[in-house]
Amino acid sequence: MTHSSLPGYFGPLFAVFLFVLGLCVGSFLNVVIARVPLDQSIVRPGSRCPKCGHVLSWYENIPLLSWLALRARCRGCGAPISARYPMVELLTGLLYFACLRRFGWSYELVPALVLVSLLVPLAFIDLDHWILPLSMTVSGMLAGIMLAIPLGTEALRDALIGAAVGFLSFRLMEYVGWKVFQREALGAGDKYLVAMLGAFLSWRALLGILLFASMQGAVVGIVMLLLTGRAGPRAEEAEPETPEGEVPPLTMTWEFTQPGLPFWKRLLLVPVCLLVQPIPDAPLDEEGEEEEWIPERTSIPFGPWLALAGLELLLLGPWLARILPPDIAMMLGAVP
Numbered sequence: 001m002t003h004s005s006l007p008g009y010f011g012p013l014f015a016v017f018l019f020v021l022g023l024c025v026g027s028f029l030n031v032v033i034a035r036v037p038l039d040q041s042i043v044r045p046g047s048r049c050p051k052c053g054h055v056l057s058w059y060e061n062i063p064l065l066s067w068l069a070l071r072a073r074c075r076g077c078g079a080p081i082s083a084r085y086p087m088v089e090l091l092t093g094l095l096y097f098a099c100l101r102r103f104g105w106s107y108e109l110v111p112a113l114v115l116v117s118l119l120v121p122l123a124f125i126d127l128d129h130w131i132l133p134l135s136m137t138v139s140g141m142l143a144g145i146m147l148a149i150p151l152g153t154e155a156l157r158d159a160l161i162g163a164a165v166g167f168l169s170f171r172l173m174e175y176v177g178w179k180v181f182q183r184e185a186l187g188a189g190d191k192y193l194v195a196m197l198g199a200f201l202s203w204r205a206l207l208g209i210l211l212f213a214s215m216q217g218a219v220v221g222i223v224m225l226l227l228t229g230r231a232g233p234r235a236e237e238a239e240p241e242t243p244e245g246e247v248p249p250l251t252m253t254w255e256f257t258q259p260g261l262p263f264w265k266r267l268l269l270v271p272v273c274l275l276v277q278p279i280p281d282a283p284l285d286e287e288g289e290e291e292e293w294i295p296e297r298t299s300i301p302f303g304p305w306l307a308l309a310g311l312e313l314l315l316l317g318p319w320l321a322r323i324l325p326p327d328i329a330m331m332l333g334a335v336p
């Protein structure tokens, strides 16, 4: 794989182009982070100030520069604009650049950029709302499998096994945690994120992802607990409720518990339920309704840590393979 088959002076030019593309994608990811968890359209309406509704014109919407030029204030009402907007843009730009450094101008750059563009918003959504939207993780998993096709049958097989093993292993941990400890050890959305990571990075990376995510999450969680009294962020708002009578997405238990369901159908649903049924997030109250889950002081959202571990294995593989003993590097899925 040649890292630059382009004439010398074009290389830096295209690298700058990719960085700027990353900034623009990051600007769009800010919209995704703000709207997807609230089930709002990411296309319409255009960006506006969350305080006063002031519609942003094109020159107020330029990644990084607008935030600097506006001195972090809305032009309509003067409300401060969070530094997180330019931060997400810059982060995405830098990660795009890092992907180029890692893969060069090869086909592998495409799935890498797609994975980055999924992991950045998923991490921030989980930090804000303690959820990982299925619309992003499940379609991300499918994208990971599709993007492996041009890499050949072996890559496709690794992606399929990665998605299946990632999902099933976390599903099993979730099930055991619920049976043994009678409580939720993992967020219900985590297994879909791990399936997505397995699809993009193959099953070989799964053990490394699990290890890196738990170790870093535990260390930072403990430090945060000592410093701020909380291991994770506070839940700012309740999740949007499913309207009455409507089937919540992917909840087989809903159908399973309906009275008057024929016995054979119930029997058929058992294996399906075991696989896809979300484990109740919270104990049920007297009316059998799920109580709203509120993160405890020691709760840590796992999604951001899984995303970070995925990025580390994606981008630092060759470096890890160099510094770690070969056996351990192979076990962690660090490919040279």
Ligand SMILES: [Zn+2]
Binding pocket: 049, 050, 051, 052, 053, 054, 074, 075, 076, 077, 078, 079
């Ligand atoms: Zn405003």
